[in-house]
Amino acid sequence: MKSITLYSEKNTPIHLLQPMTKALYTMVAILSPLLFGSWRISLAVILLNVLALSAGQVLRKTAPLVGLSLVILISVVIIQGMFRQGNSESLFSLGVITFYREGMRYAVGIVLNVINIILSFSILILTTKPSDLVEAFVRAGLPPKLGYVLGSVFQIVPQMSESMKAITDAQRSRGMETEGKLLTRVKAFFPLISPVVMNSLITTKERAIALEVRGFSATGSRTFLSEPKRRSLDKIIKIALLVVLAGAVAWRMRLWLI
Amino acid sequence: MKKNGMWSLKINTASLVLIPAAVGINYLGKLFASALKLPLWLDSIGTMLSALLAGPVVGAVCGALNNIIYGFQDPISFVYAVTSAGIGVAAGVLGYKGWFGSLGRAIVSSLIIGAVAVVISTPLNVIFWGGQTGNIWGDAVYAAAAAGGMPMFISSLLDEVVVDFPDKLVTVLIVFGIYKALPKRLALLFSNSETVEKLD
Numbered sequence: 001m002k003s004i005t006l007y008s009e010k011n012t013p014i015h016l017l018q019p020m021t022k023a024l025y026t027m028v029a030i031l032s033p034l035l036f037g038s039w040r041i042s043l044a045v046i047l048l049n050v051l052a053l054s055a056g057q058v059l060r061k062t063a064p065l066v067g068l069s070l071v072i073l074i075s076v077v078i079i080q081g082m083f084r085q086g087n088s089e090s091l092f093s094l095g096v097i098t099f100y101r102e103g104m105r106y107a108v109g110i111v112l113n114v115i116n117i118i119l120s121f122s123i124l125i126l127t128t129k130p131s132d133l134v135e136a137f138v139r140a141g142l143p144p145k146l147g148y149v150l151g152s153v154f155q156i157v158p159q160m161s162e163s164m165k166a167i168t169d170a171q172r173s174r175g176m177e178t179e180g181k182l183l184t185r186v187k188a189f190f191p192l193i194s195p196v197v198m199n200s201l202i203t204t205k206e207r208a209i210a211l212e213v214r215g216f217s218a219t220g221s222r223t224f225l226s227e228p229k230r231r232s233l234d235k236i237i238k239i240a241l242l243v244v245l246a247g248a249v250a251w252r253m254r255l256w257l258i
Numbered sequence: 259m260k261k262n263g264m265w266s267l268k269i270n271t272a273s274l275v276l277i278p279a280a281v282g283i284n285y286l287g288k289l290f291a292s293a294l295k296l297p298l299w300l301d302s303i304g305t306m307l308s309a310l311l312a313g314p315v316v317g318a319v320c321g322a323l324n325n326i327i328y329g330f331q332d333p334i335s336f337v338y339a340v341t342s343a344g345i346g347v348a349a350g351v352l353g354y355k356g357w358f359g360s361l362g363r364a365i366v367s368s369l370i371i372g373a374v375a376v377v378i379s380t381p382l383n384v385i386f387w388g389g390q391t392g393n394i395w396g397d398a399v400y401a402a403a404a405a406g407g408m409p410m411f412i413s414s415l416l417d418e419v420v421v422d423f424p425d426k427l428v429t430v431l432i433v434f435g436i437y438k439a440l441p442k443r444l445a446l447l448f449s450n451s452e453t454v455e456k457l458d
Contacts, residue, residue: 004285004327004330004331005330005331006330006331065331065332065333068332068334069332069334071392072387072390072392075390075392075397076387076388076390079388079390079397079400079401079404080388082401082405083401083404083405084388084404084410085404085407085409085410106388107388110386110387110388113386114334114386114387117333117334117337117386118333118334120333121329121333121336122333125329125330125333130330145274146319148274149274149275149277149278149319149323150323150326152275152278153277153278153281153282153323153327154327155278156278156279156281156282157278157281157282157285157327159282160282160283160285160286161285161286161289164286164289164290168293178293178294182296182297185294185295185296186294186296188294189290189291189294189296189300189432190432190435192290192294193283193286193287193290193303193432193436194435194436194439196283196286197283197303197307197436198440200279200282200283201276201279201440201444202444203279204272204275204276204279204447205272205444205447207275208271208272208274208275208447211271211275212271216271217271
């Protein structure tokens with residue numbers, strides 16, 4: 001069964017960090033360039049992300065993630081470069097098309113910011129097992145019921161994707177057209193999606209009963225299967241990240257006060 | 259039987275288990291739409307259906323969770339979790355007030371849901387993309403409006419309207435069709451509106 005996450009099991013220093021440390025890093029890495037408002041900081045954080053990703057041996061896996069956003073990033077550069085309000089100073093021209101300095105500067109800022117967001121999240125999602133992340137959140141105070149909901153999505157979605165193939169084949173064998181004019185394809189959507197919906201609602205009922213039988217609604221505190229690994233390195237990184245975040249917030253406040 | 263309000267945070271087990279299933283429905287809607295090469299996303303069928311069945315709170319959780327899970331494949335979708343939550347709340351409230359009762363009312367609901375999506379998405383588009391949506395038709399409108407001298411916010415709003423309204427209209431029609439066809443005993447399972455009397 002194909003997993004919907006991109007996590008891969010490896011034994012690198014980045015993989016060994018606690019999920020919460022990485023989650024905090026992701027938050028700080030995204031917020032601090034926005035708070036400092038400088039492209040130099042964005043570039044520095046991107047570089048740091050690239051270093052961390054290569055230390056985690058997952059740098060190559062970020063290529064498709066960045067690739068997904070490439071089309072929109074290119075269109076941002078083209079549209080902002082040509083049409084942004086306040087464009088006046090011409091940067092270069094291709095035939096009749098002129099790109100302006102102000103728009104390009106703005107577009108480059110957006111591109112850096114988006115790439116930073118993608119890379120920062122990549123560190124978290126490529127090197128952390130989803131179930132570990134959920135467990136860490138539950139330990140930090142997320143209600144266990146919500147933890148179950150989060151964790152079970154990762155199981156249910158691949159199961160449903162499997163059934164999608166079966167449904168498509170079944171409907172095709174009954175003569176459903178899935179190619180051709182737009183109207184034909186729109187019509188095909190209904191016989192495909194309705195069995196999925198009915199099926200999943202019925203399974204939901206069974207799942208709810210199975211959970212109730214096992215004391216899902218029981219009150220009282222929950223215990224964990226595994227002991228958390230406590231390391232001083234995680235603590236040091238977390239404190240450093242909080243200091244950086246506080247510094248960034250202070251910097252922003254200073255700009256407001258003056 | 260005592261009536262619980264629609265904003266009750268007490269979610270029964272069936273509704274809770276509905277959330278992952280709804281996220282799965284969203285995911286498959288999107289997969290089918292792209293497999294059939296439809297020019298729409300159709301990725302909020304599950305969110306709206308769960309909101310209709312179990313109320314705005316479940317709808318909101320469902321929407322937000324949906325984008326967080328998508329975020330594991332495409333980190334940008336984390337940002338739009340707020341929009342999805344808004345869609346869930348809007349569909350839940352409209353459903354509770356009976357605005358999914360007839361086809362005509364459902365179409366009005368789709369306009370309201372579309373408006374909610376546009377109002378939440380536009381500022382996010384402006385912050386992260388300089389106002390664009392990444393959809394070819396929408397961005398063509400954006401470019402035309404920006405070239406015509408409109409302020410970025412207005413261009414971005416038009417961009418989002420062109421993309422969101424048709425998508426939400428079709429999604430609501432699909433959800434309406436499914437919701438009407440659901441067996442009563444299945445629909446009642448998720449209803450939080452009434453508490454069961456206990457005999458002990």
